[in-house]
Amino acid sequence: MKKQLLLIGGGHAHMVTLANLETFVAKGFGVTVIQPSEYHYYSGMGPGMLGGTYKPEDIRFATRKLVEAKGGRFVLGKAFSIDPEQQLVSLEDSKEALPYDVLSCNAGSSVPREVLQGDTKNFFTAKPIEELLLARKTILDRAAGGKITIAVIGSGPSSVEIAGNIHQLCREKAVPMPLIRIFAGRHFFAGRPGRVRRLARKILTRKGVDILENGYVQQVENGRIMIENGQEYTADIIFHAVGVKPSPIFTRSGLPVGPDGGLRVNQCLQSVGHDNIFGGGDCIYFEAEPLDKVGVYAVRQNPILYRNLLAALENKPLEQFQPGGKYLLIYNLGDGEGILSKWKITFSGKPAFYLKDRIDRRFIDAFRVKP
Numbered sequence: 001m002k003k004q005l006l007l008i009g010g011g012h013a014h015m016v017t018l019a020n021l022e023t024f025v026a027k028g029f030g031v032t033v034i035q036p037s038e039y040h041y042y043s044g045m046g047p048g049m050l051g052g053t054y055k056p057e058d059i060r061f062a063t064r065k066l067v068e069a070k071g072g073r074f075v076l077g078k079a080f081s082i083d084p085e086q087q088l089v090s091l092e093d094s095k096e097a098l099p100y101d102v103l104s105c106n107a108g109s110s111v112p113r114e115v116l117q118g119d120t121k122n123f124f125t126a127k128p129i130e131e132l133l134l135a136r137k138t139i140l141d142r143a144a145g146g147k148i149t150i151a152v153i154g155s156g157p158s159s160v161e162i163a164g165n166i167h168q169l170c171r172e173k174a175v176p177m178p179l180i181r182i183f184a185g186r187h188f189f190a191g192r193p194g195r196v197r198r199l200a201r202k203i204l205t206r207k208g209v210d211i212l213e214n215g216y217v218q219q220v221e222n223g224r225i226m227i228e229n230g231q232e233y234t235a236d237i238i239f240h241a242v243g244v245k246p247s248p249i250f251t252r253s254g255l256p257v258g259p260d261g262g263l264r265v266n267q268c269l270q271s272v273g274h275d276n277i278f279g280g281g282d283c284i285y286f287e288a289e290p291l292d293k294v295g296v297y298a299v300r301q302n303p304i305l306y307r308n309l310l311a312a313l314e315n316k317p318l319e320q321f322q323p324g325g326k327y328l329l330i331y332n333l334g335d336g337e338g339i340l341s342k343w344k345i346t347f348s349g350k351p352a353f354y355l356k357d358r359i360d361r362r363f364i365d366a367f368r369v370k371p
């Protein structure tokens, strides 16, 4: 029986492995990829798709097509749990369990939904990115009938980008501009450099976005938003963009995890409990130095993960991942405007978005299935 490489998720950290899948096949290894969708969406361009800068097909990778073209097996489904003793991964809604000799996990993260009670209609999370596509349609349908209120809960990059891109969407489609309200907890865009915060506030305020800093949202129920100080608001459409949690697969499976529930890995991106389990992206907890949940790290992990998976299958030495220094961040505030920040350099406007657009398109093109 061939040795089996099993990949959970075809996310940002598996791009190089997927692009080189034929190398595994040529060496006589079987490769299977599990993913709940035939496509993987590039999150960095998700808010731009909401705003209308990109079409869904501009920002996604055709994972099934790529895997099958390169001689692997694609399984449409969701990994549920891992049995490290039997070396099996079970699937949600299926009796099939997939065997592995080496397993790599890139199942990403999701936005917690604990605040939500009751009706989930018109409630959207910032991830998975497919939600933003549904949200776009709902906004256009609802806003066409008159002025509506849209709440964006959260105060990080995805909340700021979603608010800015709702403005772009409604402006370009000439529907009545909704009241867009960011529920920013106690401090808008907390944890970002002062100049970035000021620029984001200025740009969003200019677009008419209302930024509330009167406390954290405690509960959302049937379009009602309850704040910790007892105040209550209503909204027609609600976005939840409060940050992310790693996939629950690892805690569910009893594997060693970090405080956030991410698969606890050493410097070789290898589970600290099981030599033949690896991982990358938002779903891991990098023991040496906890990493921000940004795509930048998933992208940087790519070549190491690819080479280590091959090395593990061939019983060769592993390489260590170095997270690297500060990373460039560019936020898409909609209407062609961005905010760029790295080291002491911060600026906003069209040039910042132009740069983001160039970088993102280059990334997509590098890993897209070529006709």
Ligand SMILES: Cc1cc2nc3c(=O)[nH]c(=O)nc-3n(C[C@H](O)[C@H](O)[C@H](O)COP(=O)(O)OP(=O)(O)OC[C@H]3O[C@@H](n4cnc5c(N)ncnc54)[C@H](O)[C@@H]3O)c2cc1C
Pocket: 008, 009, 010, 011, 012, 013, 034, 035, 036, 037, 039, 040, 041, 043, 044, 045, 046, 047, 077, 078, 079, 080, 106, 107, 108, 109, 126, 127, 158, 161, 247, 249, 280, 281, 282, 283, 293, 294, 295, 296, 297, 298, 330
């Ligand atoms: C709106 C938004 C904008 C962002 N913009 C940026 C940005 O501009 N720059 C940046 O650096 N970061 C950005 N981020 C952060 C970035 O999204 C994450 O850090 C990045 O997506 C992590 O990549 P990943 O591959 O680990 O996870 P994901 O992108 O979540 O990919 C995980 C993959 O695994 C699949 N999967 C999930 N569960 C299972 C399962 N049970 N079984 C099998 N497959 C599964 C999913 O379908 C998906 O294909 C943004 C985040 C959001 C929400």
